[in-house]
Amino acid sequence: MPEQNPQTTSGNKIRIITQVLTTAVKLWLRSQTSQISALEVEIKASDRQLFSGRIPSVSVFAIYAVYQGLLITQIQLIAENIRVNIGSVLKGKPLRLLETVSVVGDLIVDEKDLNASLSSDLLSTALSDLLVKVLPTDYPQSQPIKWQEIILGDNQIILRGLRVTNSETTPLEICLGLQLLSGNKLQLVHIPIKRDREDILKDNYEYNLDLGSDVDIEELTLIPGKLVCRGRINVNP
Structure with missing residues (x-):
């Protein structure tokens, strides 16, 4: 049986964690809205930060998001210094914020919307x-x-x-x-x-x-x- 490169194995684990977190973030965002036409999420974090559940930055871009019946034409957000329940997320449970998160954003609402x-x-x-x-x-x-x-x-x-x-x-x-x-x-x-x-x-x-x-x-x-x-x-x- 060929030996596995420890770095390759670690990299695969990080990619899996990143994918799971990205999916969890998307699910959480969709749970806050009744409809989103397009949604992009990008997570920026080191290996150690991911394993500890701390994420320095998450960027979100969405088009035609409906929040409590209010249609937002376009929204772009950057959330910083996020702490989440990474252990529970990896077990398939919903993502939950553990601390208040500061979010910087640009929002556009057209008159027709x-x-x-x-x-x-x-x-x-x-x-x-x-x-x-x-x-x-x-x-x-x-x-x-x-x-x-x-x-x-x-x-x-x-x-x-x-x-x-x-x-x-x-x-x-x-x-x-x-x-x-x-x-x-x-x-x-x-x-x-x-x-x-x-x-x-x-x-x-x-x-x-x-x-x-x-x-x-x-x-x-x-x-x-x-x-x-x-x-x-x-x-x-």
């Missing part, structure tokens, strides 16, 4: 929470709004919908300017609408939105038909 997500709980809840904060105090909060369209312009968002009452349905619009104040704070500025639709926000106002300490946005850009975001977020176990 954002509109396709209007029925999602994530987006509809976000719009409803926003309205509660910015609507005038005399506006009937109980009247539901059926959102129909989101238009992305130069650093502004136009929301179009229908206000539904027992007697009538009234078209309405909200136009908001968007500005990044800091890594985790956004400012929304009301821009009056001069059209035949009802503008339910009559006065100028500014509202600051706190995204939390786990978010650090470096760039947030609205251009006609597209939202582009670059930043860092902490993913907790």
